[in-house]
Amino acid sequence: MGTSREYLKDAPEQSTEITKEVRDSVYDILSQVREEQDDAIRELTQKFDGVELDEFRVTDDEIQAARNQLSEEEKERIDYSIERVRDFAQAQKESIDNDFEREFGEGIVCGQRTLPVEAAGTYVPGGHFTHIATAPMSIVPARVAGVDRVITCTPPREDGSANAYQLYAMDQSGADEIYKIGGAQAIGAMAYGTESIDSVDVVTGPGNVFVFEAKRQVFGEVDLDLLPGPTEVLIVADETADPEVVALDLLSQAEHTETSQPVLVTTDRELGEQTLDEIESWLPQLDTEETARKCWNQNGQIVLAEDDAEAVTIADEYAIEHVQIMTEAPRDILEQMSNYGGAFLGENAPVAFGDKITGPDHILPTHGTARFNGGCWISSYMKTITHQELTAEGAAHLSEYAARISEMEGMHGHQLSAEIRPISDD
Numbered sequence: 001m002g003t004s005r006e007y008l009k010d011a012p013e014q015s016t017e018i019t020k021e022v023r024d025s026v027y028d029i030l031s032q033v034r035e036e037q038d039d040a041i042r043e044l045t046q047k048f049d050g051v052e053l054d055e056f057r058v059t060d061d062e063i064q065a066a067r068n069q070l071s072e073e074e075k076e077r078i079d080y081s082i083e084r085v086r087d088f089a090q091a092q093k094e095s096i097d098n099d100f101e102r103e104f105g106e107g108i109v110c111g112q113r114t115l116p117v118e119a120a121g122t123y124v125p126g127g128h129f130t131h132i133a134t135a136p137m138s139i140v141p142a143r144v145a146g147v148d149r150v151i152t153c154t155p156p157r158e159d160g161s162a163n164a165y166q167l168y169a170m171d172q173s174g175a176d177e178i179y180k181i182g183g184a185q186a187i188g189a190m191a192y193g194t195e196s197i198d199s200v201d202v203v204t205g206p207g208n209v210f211v212f213e214a215k216r217q218v219f220g221e222v223d224l225d226l227l228p229g230p231t232e233v234l235i236v237a238d239e240t241a242d243p244e245v246v247a248l249d250l251l252s253q254a255e256h257t258e259t260s261q262p263v264l265v266t267t268d269r270e271l272g273e274q275t276l277d278e279i280e281s282w283l284p285q286l287d288t289e290e291t292a293r294k295c296w297n298q299n300g301q302i303v304l305a306e307d308d309a310e311a312v313t314i315a316d317e318y319a320i321e322h323v324q325i326m327t328e329a330p331r332d333i334l335e336q337m338s339n340y341g342g343a344f345l346g347e348n349a350p351v352a353f354g355d356k357i358t359g360p361d362h363i364l365p366t367h368g369t370a371r372f373n374g375g376c377w378i379s380s381y382m383k384t385i386t387h388q389e390l391t392a393e394g395a396a397h398l399s400e401y402a403a404r405i406s407e408m409e410g411m412h413g414h415q416l417s418a419e420i421r422p423i424s425d426d
């Protein structure tokens with residue numbers, strides 16, 4: 001970031017490069033899945049998850065057992081989160097109702113339709129935390145988009161089972177098939193297919209570095225939502241913000257992994273200094289202290305901005321996954337910003353709400369990719385396709401243009417195809 005800026009706490013710039021070791025290891029895993037299919041999944045599950053599984057697909061009995069394990073209250077909480085994610089996804093679908101067809105010159109009709117892909121595969125991480133909320137965030141938008149077949153993968157636990165909360169959330173969100181497969185092998189299974197798993201058209205969802213790299217390597221074979229990495233938050237705050245609230249919101253994302261990125265950009269030195277103190281006093285109280293402390297020590301930053309305008313410039317440069325705005329007039333800041341995955345306005349809108357329950361998707365761009373991607377949403381599961389229909393009159397109008405451009409390109413077949421037009425309508 002800019003050299004003349006003052007940092008109350010700085011951190012070395014993080015390398016976002018995937019190491020050759022990870023790239024090669026993922027390449028090997030994917031090649032093995034492509035060649036040996038189910039056998040490869042069995043071997044890799046044994047190797048990386050420490051469990052021998054003959055079958056990966058979760059059975060109806062396992063789903064029922066998970067349902068029985070959850071209390072009514074727990075089920076209601078998950079159901080409510082699914083409902084909220086669905087309502088928002090539905091509103092997004094209505095907002096992109098963009099099919100059209102019209103004349104572009106006499107006898108030349110062109111149009112577009114937006115259709116769901118046939119099959120989607122979502123990844124719900126399960127390594128470090130029990131990511132319940134990622135089930136609705138990835139499965140529900142696919143369902144709302146109208147995808148016919150939605151499958152999902154999550155790592156098995158050491159006893160070969162899947163987490164009951166996740167199973168319930170996946171099933172309630174509308175997954176047609178649930179598989180106990182984790183990491184790069186899960187991405188390979190969904191992208192290439194195996195004897196027991198049919199391949200899909202789009203693979204979505206977050207995960208660790210192996211999942212990230214596997215998605216990158218299967219892109220082209222399938223489409224992707226985006227490449228989400230470890231979570232990030234940048235808080236823009238002024239003197240009106242409460243340092244304790246700011247500290248807790250930074251720590252809520254720092255607890256993910258030590259490579260997460262928590263940043264405060266403030267116009268108020270005192271707020272920055274008090275936030276540093278609050279972080280130190282809250283860290284020992286966190287169950288997740290070890291990870292959060294490593295993350296904060298290695299990657300935490302507090303940047304002083306001269307005024308709101310500079311705060312906006314800094315925040316936009318980061319193009320962060322989540323931006324929280326706790327200033328006198330949060331909307332004024334938001335309106336000047338264009339690079340963020342999700343924005344959270346005011347002291348009552350923490351990322352923690354967005355992560356679990358509010359409604360907009362939590363699978364969001366990291367590593368500066370908010371410059372060009374807004375995260376997973378119904379459109380990640382859809383494609384916009386075009387069509388054209390010409391009468392003889394329309395063809396007569398375009399024939400000479402098409403033929404001559406083809407000739408200039410040296411494409412004789414195209415030239416002849418153009419020159420044979422128009423063909424009489426009757």
Ligand SMILES: NC(=O)c1ccc[n+]([C@@H]2O[C@H](COP(=O)([O-])OP(=O)(O)OC[C@H]3O[C@@H](n4cnc5c(N)ncnc54)[C@H](O)[C@@H]3O)[C@@H](O)[C@H]2O)c1
Pocket residue numbers: 025048049124125126127128129131134155156181182183184206207208209210211228229230231256257362363364365366
């Ligand atoms: N940006 C987002 O939208 C978002 C949302 C939720 C979670 N996340 C991120 O997802 C990540 C979840 O990571 P996780 O590790 O807890 O769960 P995970 O499910 O992504 O990874 C666990 C799997 O990794 C594989 N694995 C482990 N070690 C391996 C090795 N040495 N070689 C090959 N494969 C190996 C195993 O198969 C295991 O099943 C976190 O970084 C979290 O921040 C991001």
Ligand SMILES: N[C@H](CO)Cc1c[nH]c[nH+]1
Pocket residue numbers: 133134231355356362363364
């Ligand atoms: N903050 C993560 C990436 O947006 C998602 C999440 C869910 N629960 C906790 N975190």
